[in-house]
Amino acid sequence: MSRYAVVVAGGRSTRFGDRDKAVADLAGTPMIRRVADRVADATDRLVVNCRSDQREAIEDAMAGYPNPVRYAEDPEPDEGPTAGIRTGLRAAEAWADDDGTADGRDAAAFVVACDMPFVDPALVAALFDRLDGDGEGDAGDDEGDQGDDGGDSPDAVVPRVDDEWFQTTHAVYRAGAMADACDDALARGDRKVIAPLFELEYETVGADDLAALGVDDRSFENLNTREEFEAAAEAFARR
Numbered sequence: 001m002s003r004y005a006v007v008v009a010g011g012r013s014t015r016f017g018d019r020d021k022a023v024a025d026l027a028g029t030p031m032i033r034r035v036a037d038r039v040a041d042a043t044d045r046l047v048v049n050c051r052s053d054q055r056e057a058i059e060d061a062m063a064g065y066p067n068p069v070r071y072a073e074d075p076e077p078d079e080g081p082t083a084g085i086r087t088g089l090r091a092a093e094a095w096a097d098d099d100g101t102a103d104g105r106d107a108a109a110f111v112v113a114c115d116m117p118f119v120d121p122a123l124v125a126a127l128f129d130r131l132d133g134d135g136e137g138d139a140g141d142d143e144g145d146q147g148d149d150g151g152d153s154p155d156a157v158v159p160r161v162d163d164e165w166f167q168t169t170h171a172v173y174r175a176g177a178m179a180d181a182c183d184d185a186l187a188r189g190d191r192k193v194i195a196p197l198f199e200l201e202y203e204t205v206g207a208d209d210l211a212a213l214g215v216d217d218r219s220f221e222n223l224n225t226r227e228e229f230e231a232a233a234e235a236f237a238r239r
């Protein structure tokens with residue numbers, strides 16, 4: 001089955017300023033395009049979640065992208081990242097269903113925020129492999145399977161930098177399970193981006209695993225302010 005990238009971009013960039021950071025020029029390339037380019041080889045299809053008023057500019061930024069792209073517009077804007085993830089994953093699920101070969105709910109998707117342009121493709125590939133059950137063993141895993149002990153493959157594989165912060169906008173999910181979990185969290189009024197994860201069977205990729213994989217520390221860096229953006233632009237210019 002195809003591997004999906006879901007880029008979530010429906011935020012208002014208030015810390016950034018008066019422009020949409022998703023399409024802001026980052027060392028010559030719109031930031032969202034940098035994110036998409038970084039994950040192009042590790043995925044087969046791209047879903048972009050955004051508001052309808054962002055779509056034209058984002059489509060321009062994505063012109064010539066090597067993988068097929070679909071847009072998943074927020075039915076209601078400003079419902080938060082969890083709603084954006086849900087909308088993007090439902091689009092991946094529907095796209096997979098269109099193929100008619102497998103249940104779209106099982107589609108595997110790497111969800112990433114539009115402001116993480118250093119995303120490491122080797123990490124993305126490793127997360128998918130773990131979701132498919134052929135990554136590293138569980139022995140050195142800091143969490144192992146959550147939920148029941150059935151030993152089934154997980155619904156999510158989430159990096160945990162410093163064994164602390166769950167990187168839920170830098171993780172792979174089974175589309176149907178995670179979209180359902182987002183629905184549930186939102187129905188409860190819980191907008192915390194971590195909330196849906198705890199309803200799923202998930203595995204984490206902790207500090208040791210990240211080091212063993214040689215993951216670029218900057219993969220998890222997200223750019224919120226103009227200052228962070230300028231510093232990143234300098235880093236890209238040097239690369």
Ligand SMILES: Nc1nc2c(ncn2[C@@H]2O[C@H](COP(=O)(O)OP(=O)(O)OP(=O)(O)O)[C@@H](O)[C@H]2O)c(=O)[nH]1
Pocket residue numbers: 008009010011012013014015016049050051074077078079080081083084085112113114115169222224
């Ligand atoms: N669809 C959708 N995505 C969102 C929403 N809020 C944030 N996001 C996305 O979630 C990711 C992380 O959000 P933030 O870093 O807070 O970005 P932001 O909300 O645009 O920026 P700030 O206004 O400065 O908080 C980014 O990719 C945003 O585009 C929302 O209400 N809807």
Ligand SMILES: [Mg+2]
Pocket residue numbers: 011012
């Ligand atoms: Mg925000």
